[in-house]
Amino acid sequence: MNIAHAGAAGLLAALALAAGAFQPNPELDTTATSSVAPAMAAQESFRLVSTWSGAGGGAGCSLAAGNAAEGGSRPLRLAPGCIADNPALAEARYWLDRPDGTVAFSGADGRVLAEFAAADGAAFESYHPRLPVMTLFADD
Numbered sequence: 001m002n003i004a005h006a007g008a009a010g011l012l013a014a015l016a017l018a019a020g021a022f023q024p025n026p027e028l029d030t031t032a033t034s035s036v037a038p039a040m041a042a043q044e045s046f047r048l049v050s051t052w053s054g055a056g057g058g059a060g061c062s063l064a065a066g067n068a069a070e071g072g073s074r075p076l077r078l079a080p081g082c083i084a085d086n087p088a089l090a091e092a093r094y095w096l097d098r099p100d101g102t103v104a105f106s107g108a109d110g111r112v113l114a115e116f117a118a119a120d121g122a123a124f125e126s127y128h129p130r131l132p133v134m135t136l137f138a139d140d
Contacts, residue, residue, distance in 0.1 A: 045139040050086050050132040065095035
């Protein structure tokens with residue numbers, strides 16, 4: 001009797017597996033379980049802290065990226081303290097959002113004055129120029 005029960009159970013299992021194999025492909029489960037954070041480029045205002053401004057105990061300065069005209073660059077607005085702490089940014093006029101997620105500040109002539117990449121614990125950190133290291137923190 002045990003062999004008959006085992007055979008019947010095996011036959012039922014085989015039929016169940018075979019029936020599942022001939023079912024049409026299941027549809028994708030589109031239920032959202034989390035959301036994606038907005039891109040950093042959507043942030044408008046930041047606090048810029050550089051290694052030079054931090055040495056004097058300064059809290060940095062404020063800057064903001066304006067809205068771009070269609071297909072154009074975003075105007076960059078720097079607080080006066082930004083230029084005092086970072087003279088290399090004196091000619092910075094535009095915030096450029098790049099396709100790879102990096103950001104650049106450029107002058108009116110299109111020359112890139114500073115370049116930033118996404119940072120851990122901050123919005124962006126500069127990699128050009130090498131000094132001073134500049135960090136952008138998103139204003140809340």
